[in-house]
Amino acid sequence: MKSNRPVNLSMGQVLAVNLKSPVAIASILHRLSGVIVFLLVPVLLWILDRSLSSPEGFDYVKNVVFGNFFVRFIVWIFVAGLYFHLVMGIKHLLADLGLNEELNSGRIAAWIAFAIAAIGIVASFIWVVL
Numbered sequence: 001m002k003s004n005r006p007v008n009l010s011m012g013q014v015l016a017v018n019l020k021s022p023v024a025i026a027s028i029l030h031r032l033s034g035v036i037v038f039l040l041v042p043v044l045l046w047i048l049d050r051s052l053s054s055p056e057g058f059d060y061v062k063n064v065v066f067g068n069f070f071v072r073f074i075v076w077i078f079v080a081g082l083y084f085h086l087v088m089g090i091k092h093l094l095a096d097l098g099l100n101e102e103l104n105s106g107r108i109a110a111w112i113a114f115a116i117a118a119i120g121i122v123a124s125f126i127w128v129v130l
Helices: 011-018 022-053 055-065 068-097 103-128
Strands: none
Touching: 011 022, 022 055, 022 068, 022 103, 068 103
């Protein structure tokens, strides 16, 4: 007799199935970008608080904090994650409205969202880091 009970898959099996679909990749990366943005918000709030505390604090943030390449890179990660999360969120909202629900149109929408996100991420790298 065949059992209809669910089977627990190993992480390798789950990734093998999900990494073939651009829609699944978009969904997973959307969640990951949300976590990254959430974790970096306190750092950026500290920088904002320091810059608004006094003229000396603003000079410190401008010259010391943003004079450091590593800090600019962290800020770029935040901006890139935020932009990616926004683009993929719009894609998900359109799917919730009933657009791009079929397999083929969902794949096309995922690739278009990846392209738009890539352009924005490269532009934000030029703006923040360079």
